[in-house]
Amino acid sequence: MKKIKSIIVSLFGDIEKTDSERYFLTFGSFIISVFSLLMSGFHLLLGLKFAPVFLTAIGSLVFLGLFFLVRFGSSLFFPKVCLTLFGLIMLDFLWYLKYLSNGPLLLFILIFGALILWIWDGKYLTILLTVYFLNLIILFIIEFNAPESLFKYPDSRTRSIDIYLSFLFYSSLMILFLTIVKKDFIRQKEKAIKSDKLKSAFLANMSHEIRTPMNAIVGFSKLLSNRTDSDIKQQYINIIQNSSDHLLRLVTDIIDLSKIEAGDLKIIHSNFSIKDLFIELKEFYSLELLRREKPDIQLKYILPD
Secondary structure, X not given: OHHHHHHHXXXXXXXXXXXXXXXXXXXXXXXXXXXXXXXXXXHHHHOOOHXXXXXXXXXXXXXXXXXXXXXXOOOXXXXXXXXXXXXXXXXXXXXXXXXXXXXXXXXXXXXXXXXXXXXXXXXXXXXXXXXXXXXXXXXXXXXXXXXXXXHOOOOHHHHHHHHHHHHHHHHHHHHHHHHHHHHHHHHHHXXXXXXXXXXXXXXHHHHXXXXXXXXXXXXXXXXXXXXXXXXXXXXXXXXXXXXXXXXXXXXXXXXXXXXXXXXXXXXXXXXOOHHHHHHHHHHHHHHHHHHOOOOOOOOOOOOOO
């Protein structure tokens, strides 16, 4: 099982680390290539005309090329355009060569519309859906005006074999696609739930962290008004200023969280005084102990040599 998983990862990439759209296109182009090759052999064994055998074989090579382009290329736009337009054109030709609506291809052309919905969005989706529905109208016009004698199977037995085996191929293909979509949906859902829990824990922790400098600012502001000694007042002012700076850093950390999610966070290295940091922490939490009526607890810190 591990060996099979290793082969899948080497072919399509790790589903946990690869972008879902890239993974789906990589998987889809490879599977369509394999199924096109199987269909080419199936058409040959069935004794159909040479044209569908040749077309599915060419399609297999094209989709294999798209697989490498998606798997190892940087941009997905060009492979998506090729996959959509070439796929629809190839299906139209196969629909015409395999006896129009008497064969199995019309249903798969309809299913192909779901693929367009999955890989496109925005204005491109609107344009391609317009092309897709115009394509269906053109197919209807062609069949409506085509002579009936051009679209008959050699015999009913050949038609039954072609339709049922084609549905077997297409159903297997759709099951594979839906499995990937389902796994990706579950993975994204679990990721969203985990992210929501982490954000809730972060906000709960931040509310506590914000309360500490706020207590220092409010508490020492009140004490400041009752003091006349200039040294004590200056000490209180320093604590209020340090608490304000600490509060500002907390707000900055919250903003940095959104930057991390957007991938825009830049890390800047700077020097700081460990001694000043510990003195600042002692001043913060000394007031917190007074507020909790635990003045006997002495805060100590050991500075490095």
